[in-house]
Amino acid sequence: xxxxxxxxxxxxxxxxxxxxxxxxxxxxxxxxxxxxxxxxxxxxxxxxxxxxxxxxxxxxxxxxxxxxxxxxxxxxxxxxxxxxxxxxxxxxxxxxxxxxxxxxxxxxxxxxxxxxxxxxxxxxxxxxxxxxxxxxxxxxxxxxxxxxxxxxxxxxxxxxxxxxxxxxxxxxxxxxxxxxxxxxxxxxxxxxxxxx
Amino acid sequence: xxxxxxxxxxxxxxxxxxxxxxxxxxxxxxxxxxxxxxxxxxxxxxxxxxxxxxxxxxxxxxxxxxxxxxxxxxxxxxxxxxxxxxxxxxxxxxxxxxxxxxxxxxxxxxxxxxxxxxxxxxxxxxxxxxxxxxxxxxxxxxxxxxxxxxxxxxxxxxxxxxxxxxxxxxxxxxxxxxxxxxxxxxxxxxxxxxxx
Numbered sequence: 001x002x003x004x005x006x007x008x009x010x011x012x013x014x015x016x017x018x019x020x021x022x023x024x025x026x027x028x029x030x031x032x033x034x035x036x037x038x039x040x041x042x043x044x045x046x047x048x049x050x051x052x053x054x055x056x057x058x059x060x061x062x063x064x065x066x067x068x069x070x071x072x073x074x075x076x077x078x079x080x081x082x083x084x085x086x087x088x089x090x091x092x093x094x095x096x097x098x099x100x101x102x103x104x105x106x107x108x109x110x111x112x113x114x115x116x117x118x119x120x121x122x123x124x125x126x127x128x129x130x131x132x133x134x135x136x137x138x139x140x141x142x143x144x145x146x147x148x149x150x151x152x153x154x155x156x157x158x159x160x161x162x163x164x165x166x167x168x169x170x171x172x173x174x175x176x177x178x179x180x181x182x183x184x185x186x187x188x189x190x191x192x193x194x195x196x
Numbered sequence: 197x198x199x200x201x202x203x204x205x206x207x208x209x210x211x212x213x214x215x216x217x218x219x220x221x222x223x224x225x226x227x228x229x230x231x232x233x234x235x236x237x238x239x240x241x242x243x244x245x246x247x248x249x250x251x252x253x254x255x256x257x258x259x260x261x262x263x264x265x266x267x268x269x270x271x272x273x274x275x276x277x278x279x280x281x282x283x284x285x286x287x288x289x290x291x292x293x294x295x296x297x298x299x300x301x302x303x304x305x306x307x308x309x310x311x312x313x314x315x316x317x318x319x320x321x322x323x324x325x326x327x328x329x330x331x332x333x334x335x336x337x338x339x340x341x342x343x344x345x346x347x348x349x350x351x352x353x354x355x356x357x358x359x360x361x362x363x364x365x366x367x368x369x370x371x372x373x374x375x376x377x378x379x380x381x382x383x384x385x386x387x388x389x390x391x392x
Contacts, residue, residue, distance in 0.1 A: 047253045057243045057364035061375055068384070168253035179257055184380045188264070 002193060003032045007162045007172040008109060009040035010096070011089035013066050013080055015171040016117040018183040019109060020075050025186065029193035035106045037096040038159040039089070040170045046160070047168040051086065069183065078120035087116065088124040091146070095129055097155040098145035104138060111136040198389055199228045203358045203368040204305060205236035206292070207285035209262050209276055211367040212313040214379040215305060216271050221382065225389035231302045233292040234355040235285070236366045242356070243364040247282065265379065274316040283312065284320040287342065291325055293351040294341035300334060307332040 006022060008015045019035075026033050044050060053059040063079055070077040080086075092112050099108035115121045115132045122128055126143075133142055145151055162172055166179040173180040173189060180189055202218060204211045215231075222229050240246060249255040259275055266273040276282075288308050295304035311317045311328045318324055322339075329338055341347055358368055362375040369376040369385060376385055 047251055049251045049254060055243055055245045055364055057359070057362055058245060061362060061364065061377060064374065065377075072384075163253070166253060166257060168251055168257065178260065181257055181261070188268075 002029075002175070003034060004189065004193065005174040006033060006035045007038045007158070007167060007170065007174075008035060009038055009089055009170050010092050010109075010112050010116055010123065011040055011087045012170040013062075013085075013117065014069075014183045015040075016077070016113050017066070017069050017073060017075075018171045018186060019113050020073055021183075021186055022106070025190055025193070029190060031193045035100075035109050036158050036162075037093045037100060037105065037109070037155060038162050038167075038170075038172075039093055039155060041089075042156070042159040043163055043167055043169065043172075046163045049168045053080070053086070076114070076118040078117060083116055083120040084122050084124070091126060091129055092116075092123050093155055094146040094151055095133065095142050097151045097158070098142045098148075099138065101145070101151065101154065102139075102142065107136070108138060108142075111138075198225075198371070199230060200385065200389065201370040202229060202231045203234045203354070203363060203366065203370075204231060205234055205285055205366050206288045206305075206308050206312055206319065207236055207283045208366040209258075209281075209313065210265075210379045211236075212273070212309050213262070213265050213269060213271075214367045214382060215309050216269055217379075217382055218302070221386055221389070225386060227389045231296075231305050232354050232358075233289045233296060233301065233305070233351060234358050234363075234366075234368075235289055235351060237285075238352070238355040239359055239363055239365065239368075242359045245364045249276070249282070272310075272314040274313060279312055279316040280318050280320070287322060287325055288312075288319045289351055290342040290347055291329065291338050293347045293354070294338045294344075295334065297341070297347065297350065298335075298338065303332070304334060304338075307334070 008019060022033055052062060066079055096105060096108050099105050112123060112132055116123045130143055133140060165174060169181055171183060173185060175189060175192060204215060218229055248258060262275055292301060292304050292308060295301050308319060308328055312319045326339055329336060361370060365377055367379060369381060371385060371388060
């Protein structure tokens, strides 16, 4: 069975866009899709890359481009600036890693993405993350587990591995050993996944 | 009639990719497509943007991504590094501007793109540009015109106008007053051009 890996950080708006397409992609292709939390800030630091929003003209364009994708995908999407942005996503990604280790990683990804990008909740706030955990039926144990050294190490290892395999931004997909960067790679990935 | 503007600089590999799709896009949509030379280096300077290739991991990824696009489009394409890169495109863009003022701008664009990206010729060399001009049936007068103040001013004005309208990179498309950035916007632009 073909496996597509999807490295995600809730802080990235284009990663939110891509995350909303994962269930449909899986249903249409039958591919195994593995969602792996990482820390985009760490990836930027390791690679010398910067947030696209650091160039003002690019930031202005991105808002328009994101709105176009929202319309194409027909998803709830509070754009950056409406949702608090940029976001410190360390806590969210640690809870996501704890959820992943508990076999609930993708469910938590969708829940935290929806809270932040769909509802503009400030998920850098521990009380808000606790709410996301409880309202979506996850165990409160995830909050304690998120502070464990094992979870911190795993999240860092995911980020380091992504960088070692060539990632410099998000979303970062890997298929057949190759990196595909960005939400707009999804049609190409779907075509590859449909090949016999 | 709907008009799509295409700001191009031969120095940009993604702009080469997009340029090869212009004739087909025009044929399929009936849109008027206006190709306008500009200077990407000036756009970067004005906006504080940098070449994507300045981040090593991104540069490595771009080579793979460009090769994928070459295969999708089935076009001759000598990738950056095979073609001399980065390229000083000032002379080429000045001759392109002279050609544009003579009503031959798009023909020259395709000729100079083919010489550089298709055949890896060093078009920063005046002798090579002279060869591109003569071998493709353009008048040698373009070479003298390219050094005129009128042409230099026009090229700078195109670049300044693109920046004023929001551009920060290439290719920069404008449709209905809106910026669309990058080769991968072409399917979206084609869909918009086909709307009644």
